[in-house]
Amino acid sequence: MSPVKSKIPKGDRPFLDRLLDEVRYRLTTVEEIDIAGKSIPRYVGEFWTSQQRQALSLHEISYRACFKPQLPRFFIEHLSNEGDTVYDPFSGRGTTALEAGLLNRNIIANDANPLSTPLCKPRFFPPVLADLMERLDQIPIRENAEADIDLSMVYHPRTESEIVSLKEYFDERRGRSEEDHLDRWIQMVATNRLAGHSKGFFSFSPLPPHQAVSAASQRKITLKAQQEPEHRDTRVIIFKKSKTLLSGVSPVDRQNLQQTGTQARFLTCDARETKAISSGTVQLTVTSPPFLDAVDYVEENWLRCWFNNLDPAEAAKAIPISRSLDEWSAVMFGVFRELYRVTKPRGFVAFEVGEARNKEIKLDEHVVPLGVKAGFSCVAIIKNQNFSNFTATKQKHEDSGFTQDVIVIFRK
Numbered sequence: 001m002s003p004v005k006s007k008i009p010k011g012d013r014p015f016l017d018r019l020l021d022e023v024r025y026r027l028t029t030v031e032e033i034d035i036a037g038k039s040i041p042r043y044v045g046e047f048w049t050s051q052q053r054q055a056l057s058l059h060e061i062s063y064r065a066c067f068k069p070q071l072p073r074f075f076i077e078h079l080s081n082e083g084d085t086v087y088d089p090f091s092g093r094g095t096t097a098l099e100a101g102l103l104n105r106n107i108i109a110n111d112a113n114p115l116s117t118p119l120c121k122p123r124f125f126p127p128v129l130a131d132l133m134e135r136l137d138q139i140p141i142r143e144n145a146e147a148d149i150d151l152s153m154v155y156h157p158r159t160e161s162e163i164v165s166l167k168e169y170f171d172e173r174r175g176r177s178e179e180d181h182l183d184r185w186i187q188m189v190a191t192n193r194l195a196g197h198s199k200g201f202f203s204f205s206p207l208p209p210h211q212a213v214s215a216a217s218q219r220k221i222t223l224k225a226q227q228e229p230e231h232r233d234t235r236v237i238i239f240k241k242s243k244t245l246l247s248g249v250s251p252v253d254r255q256n257l258q259q260t261g262t263q264a265r266f267l268t269c270d271a272r273e274t275k276a277i278s279s280g281t282v283q284l285t286v287t288s289p290p291f292l293d294a295v296d297y298v299e300e301n302w303l304r305c306w307f308n309n310l311d312p313a314e315a316a317k318a319i320p321i322s323r324s325l326d327e328w329s330a331v332m333f334g335v336f337r338e339l340y341r342v343t344k345p346r347g348f349v350a351f352e353v354g355e356a357r358n359k360e361i362k363l364d365e366h367v368v369p370l371g372v373k374a375g376f377s378c379v380a381i382i383k384n385q386n387f388s389n390f391t392a393t394k395q396k397h398e399d400s401g402f403t404q405d406v407i408v409i410f411r412k
Contacts, residue, residue, distance in 0.1 A: 015348070016379065018078040019409075023047065023382060033381070036369040042381040048074050056102065057248035058123050061192050063093035064300065067352055071384070071405055072096040072286040075350040076103050084283035087342065089271035089335060094120025096286045101260035102253060108282065110267035110274060114310050115191075115301060117266040122188040124261025125181040126249050132242055135182045136235045141165045149306060154195060154203045156229040163202060163234060166190055167307055187308070189238045189245070194303045200237060204229045272334035277342045285339055288352040289332060291363070329366055336374035340412060349376065349410040364406045376410035383407075 028045040048070035055069035072095060076086055082104040088096035091109035097120055100107050109120055144157075145164040155163065170187050173179045195203040267276055271289075305312045339349055349371070353363035368378050384405040 015079050015346075019075070020380075022074075022078060023380075028385070033365075035365050035378075036372070038368070038372065038378065040368060040378050040381055042383060044383045044385060047382065047384045056098075056253065058126065058245050058253075059093075059095060059098060060245060061093050061119055061123070061188070062196070063119065066092050066095055067288050067405065069095050069099055071352065071407070072099045072350075073103070075286050075348075075407075075409075076100055076105060076284065079348045079350070080105055080284040085281055087277070087282045087285045088287045089274065089285065089339070090287050090289050091116050091120060091266075092288075094123065097264065098123060098257075101257050101264065104256055104260060107260055107264035108267065108277060109264065110269055110271060112268065112270055113301075114268050115304055115308065117268060118184070118308055119188055119191065121261070121264070121266050122181065122184040123245075124257045124264060125185070126246055126254055126257065127182055127185050127242070129239075129243060129246065131182060132185070133239060135186065136239060139166060139169050139186075139235075142168070147306075154303070156204055156231040158231045159202055159204070159234065163190070163194070163307070166234065167309075171309070185242070186238060189241050190234065191304050191307055193234075193237050193241055194307060199232070200241065202232050202234055202237060204232065272331070272338050274338055274342065279341050280344050282339075282342045283344050283347045285343065285347075285349040286352075287350075289335065291328075291353075325361060325366065329370060332367065333370045333374065336371050336376070340375045343412045345412055347412050348379075349412075351408045351410065353406050353408065362406075364408050367408050371408065371410045376412055379409040379411050381406065381408050 023043050023045070026045045026047050027043055030041055030043050032039050033042050034040075048068075055073075059069045072088075076096075076099055080086055083106065085106040085108060086096065086100035087108040087110070088094075089110050091097055091111040092113075094109055094116065097107045097109040101124055109116070111117075141162055142165045143161060145161040145168070147160060147164050151160050151163075166186075170179070170183060173183050190202075193201050195201060265276070267274060269276070302312055304310075336349075343349065351367055351371070353367050364381050368381075372378055384407070
């Protein structure tokens with residue numbers, strides 16, 4: 001099928017030419033679909049790699065439901081210039097923010113989950129490994145230190161003492177206003193290593209790779225595994241993970257990240273009410289919202305909340321889980337209204353959605369009317385599919401359950 005010619009006004013052509021020319025170059029199919037009485041071009045192709053580990057190593061911080069770094073980079077490169085402001089209202093681990101920083105854009109990252117900022121901000125200030133080792137050696141370890149909650153189902157007693165000592169150290173440094181970039185980096189890596197499925201984590205029993213399950217569920221996992229607790233050296237693990245994170249960071253990357261990170265804004269707000277962002281200042285939003293009742297971000301991050309002195313109950317109030325499509329749509333409409341306010345005239349929103357509930361719900365077809373109702377025009381729907389690992393027919397691709405990303409592009 002031949003590409004559909006863009007109907008976008010000529011005044012928008014510079015940015016849209018960058019995007020649509022690249023899309024058409026990598027195009028597999030294109031079709032006009034009708035959504036709420038509007039004809040929208042939907043492009044299908046392989047627009048970026050599906051291999052997350054081909055991106056910068058600094059992204060390798062586990063977080064539930066995060067998208068691959070190649071996705072935001074694709075839109076940042078084509079729909080913004082250096083110095084423009086790039087925003088993510090559902091920042092998560094900070095994938096969009098980090099890519100924007102690497103590309104010399106101004107950054108606004110927001111997430112109602114208070115864990116987002118301590119997992120994102122420290123990576124804008126990558127440490128020197130020698131300095132990191134020296135700081136780790138300076139942190140005192142209090143023998144036989146015990147947590148104020150039951151962690152016996154997760155850690156060896158010595159490991160627990162080390163984790164509690166780390167937590168006490170961060171609390172003291174923060175209380176004396178002495179916390180610096182090295183402290184925040186160590187706390188970020190330690191938060192990321194609290195629980196996982198291999199010996200590269202502090203926990204002695206297998207846990208999901210993205211975050212801990214609830215405390216009650218973990219007790220059941222530990223009992224079923226019948227494992228003998230073993231000590232995990234937290235300093236060694238923190239250093240090794242840091243070395244991996246920093247392995248691909250070039251001097252230019254460091255310079256760009258530190259420069260953009262100094263000016264970056266990290267918010268913890270409801271995405272429907274971001275009063276700290278001035279109207280008409282954002283050139284591009286790239287985001288992926290929480291999907292239908294898919295993740296309980298707080299319940300599954302109880303360990304991370306404890307370690308960072310965050311109240312899970314308070315955090316839960318700011319992260320509503322939509323149980324129905326109507327609830328989800330109502331929340332997203334509020335988000336789109338706020339995005340329309342903060343977006344510059346002729347600015348863009350790249351809104352990544354997927355298929356919910358075993359592909360029964362195509363969220364892009366529900367998102368388009370919400371954005372249009374808020375005042376945006378829908379430019380296109382882009383469906384990224386990775387065909388690289390397949391050689392058979394398109395039908396076989398569809399039957400194989402390959403990873404795909406569906407992004408709705410709006411402009412103001």
